[in-house]
Amino acid sequence: MKSLRRFLNRLFNSATRRAQEERLREEIAEHIALQTEENLRAGVSPVEARRQAMLKFGGVEAMKQDYRAERGLLFIENLLGDLRNAGRTICRMPGLAAVIIVSLAIGIGVNTTILSWIQMILFQPLPGVSGASNFLLVEPRTETGGYPGASWLEYRALQTQVPALRDVVAFQMVPFNVGETGQTERTFGQLVSGNYFSALGLKPAIGRFIRPEEAERPGTEPVIVISYDYWQTRFRGAPEAVGQKVRVNERDLIVIGVAPREFQGTMLPLKFELWAPATLAPALLGGTRDLEDRSIRAFSLIGMLRPGATREKAQAEFSTAMAQLARDYPEASAGIGGEIVPFWNAPRGPQRMLISGLAILQGVMLLLLLAVCGNTANLMLARGSTRQREMAVRVALGAGRWRIVSLVLSENMLLALLGASLGGAIAVWGTTALRVAPMIGSFPILFQTRVDELTLAFAILLGAACGLIFSAAPAVHLARLDPQDGLRSSSNTPPRSRARKVLMGVEVGLAMVVLIAAALFLQSFRSARQTDPRFRPEGVLLAAYDLSGRNPDEASEREFAARLLERLRSLPDVEAAAIATNVPLDLHGIPARPFTVQGRVRTEAGQDRAISNTVTPGYFKVMAIPLLEGNDFAEMGDRAAPAQAIVNEEFVRRYLNGADAIGRRIQTRAGSFAIIGVARNSVYDAFGEPAQPAVYFSYRDLPAIQGEIHLRTRSGNETALTSEARAVLRDLDPMLPLYDVRTFSQHIERNLYLRRIPARMFVVLGPLLLGLAAIGIYAVVSYAVARRTREIGVRLALGATSGRVVLQIIRENLGVITWGTAIGWVLALVISVRAITKGVVNLPVFIGVPAILLGVATLACWIPARKVSRIDPMVALRHE
């Protein structure tokens, strides 16, 4: 109690220092005056009386020190003093301080921005949905570790068979053409289960959401929910929007409600505009068999734990349910188990790419910040050596080591915290800019990140850590100073500090590692893009048609395809034309179907599967996939030939052990087919995938209700074919729309888009880093050179040419830089060979990056060196 009161009094006194000093001064004056009078009365002379009074009082200054120590909190007062002093010091070096603060701010700002993204994914993965981080992904998982998604029937079964999860919801992403024929616009929506909105706990902005019974039976209830943005832009936010018709994929749907403003769907970071009941899938997607075919795994499932249930329990129930499904439907579900995963840790899809990209980015950015700290420490050391005299005076006057350290520390902390606050501002600006920035590409992407208290605290913490890191070296350096030496040596000849050079080397080495990582990343992305898909996408136009609604039978489907192909092939610019049910490198993938093949006995349980695509004759010509053996399919009109199949090399290798395939029979659910040819392997699902077995069936044998038209142009300008193709289809059937028209390259771009986001960031990051390293070198060299102005003046006066001086300065600094580069190079090489490229060295990157880095480093040395070498020797010699 007593000590608390004493503490509070002291705290208060610290604030009222001036008044207290005045009081003490007055008391002392009074005391001495009274003592002097006393002495006078005793008969001493006035001068002597005062002298004796002073003697009796004792050492005034020592007493004042005791008094001050007793009065206030020395620690706080010293700190305030240090901060005032730090402020003054920083104001005396505005240029240097600006460089430090700005580079720190960039480092901290970028890190904070990335953290806010990661934080969004972890804690607020679904904007507009509260408690979304509690959702779990319910992911079927194949034996080989793939995550194929769930089929609709599987979902219906899991809904009741995993009681630990409440409200499992299903959704899939679909492209929509909205509007009348001829003026449609393309947008993305989600097909959702009936409990979607209620399970997410959303409240409609107006109207209502989809009711569970509206997603029960296929083809019922043509209703749709629109996004808030869509409502605002298309209906100007009018309440009458509810009840209006919207034409989606050639169907009229009735708007029943508007989603809340922030809600953007359940596949981050994609932004969806429309939500329709999953049961509309066949109507909206050209008769897709999504709802009845168990091998079409188009849906993603999420669910939340029931109160009291654990993830382990849900996992166990899920595994049991999947095992049961595998027993009941072996052809679709054999070997498929399941995994319950936290929402942020999505094993597939855009979220997965985002989180791993961000994690790498955060690591790289922290390295970058470390490099900035290196810069700053270097600058501080350079400055610190010119302050040796100042520090020596302080030590000589009785300042303790800790006072010196705390002085240096407070200066650097002030700089660091200024940098952190600016960095926080950059992060706020950056996340806002990212929110409003339109993303390029065919997918609408929206990041709803914001900087909150947590991320700001992170920025401050980073700043403080940086401050500590870059004060350590100068503080130790100055605190070890011997005042005698410090006072004796002139400020014009700073000792060649090895620490400074080592730091510069370390920093260059760090820059090297990050630059190489960035270059490798970019290269790997570009090479994925340049990987030969083993078919030729250039010059191919894709377009889809859909006969559902015309209720065609097999014969009319075949007939339609044959007539369509005939007309298309007669176009002058068409070199080859074909129709297929699936397109490689599609986001949804190509289905793999079970089969048995003559001459193979499967030993283990389950069924052989192969990618299967149904194509017309001419397909291999359009795709430029060579047939290694045998022939193309029989013509569409041929009624004599038996059912045919063409397999690929991998199929022959894996299922026939390389034996002759021609003539063997394949049995599938659709019938029996004779193998008539072997096609070369090509890419089906993704660039860089391992070779997959594939079977092609003929459109003649298995006509389909819808098809993807493939047109190879003669002229190389495939987009020019669009209108001609439309005209051909209109001639055949005036009411039939040609939809999803795109070049094959555009089709691939869509697939690559999500991989491109981190690559783009590295493109921005690389130069930024190079710039920071250059600033660092420039600052250190120019500072060191400025301190040696007199020495250089002497040399110039003695006849050295400015060229020689420049060369010498560059050589001195380049030595360390080269060392740093070399070590960083080796480090990057080890990491790359061990972890990234697995033994392959990317020579252009490992030669090019160091060349660029050394070039920039030389330039950064040269600029300050040339400046000082141009100085007039007389001016240089007079320089303090």
Add this chain to the structure above:
Amino acid sequence: MKQKTDVLQGTLALMVLKTLDVLGPLHGYGIARRIEQISGDLLAVNQGTLYPVLLKLEQEGAIASEWGASENNRRARFYRLTREGRKQLQVETQDWEQTAAIIGRFFDVKTEDL
């Protein structure tokens, strides 16, 4: 001499409290004079050391101070004992007497008593 001062520093606070208890409100010089008179030459030098002690006591709440007029009508700071200070004095007086008694008994003990 040095040891003497150390003892003095420890007991100075007690002396100040006792002085204020006996004489009522006093200014710094008055307290110094009184202690000097009673203790002889102990506080003849370094009267200044009194002031940090006064400050400490004031911050602990044992004494309070205010400006007033000294005997020759000059502005001076007068210290007086607070209720808490009186209590503290009582406790410390007891402590001191107890300590002194124990020490005294130790000095009285002779070898043959053991």
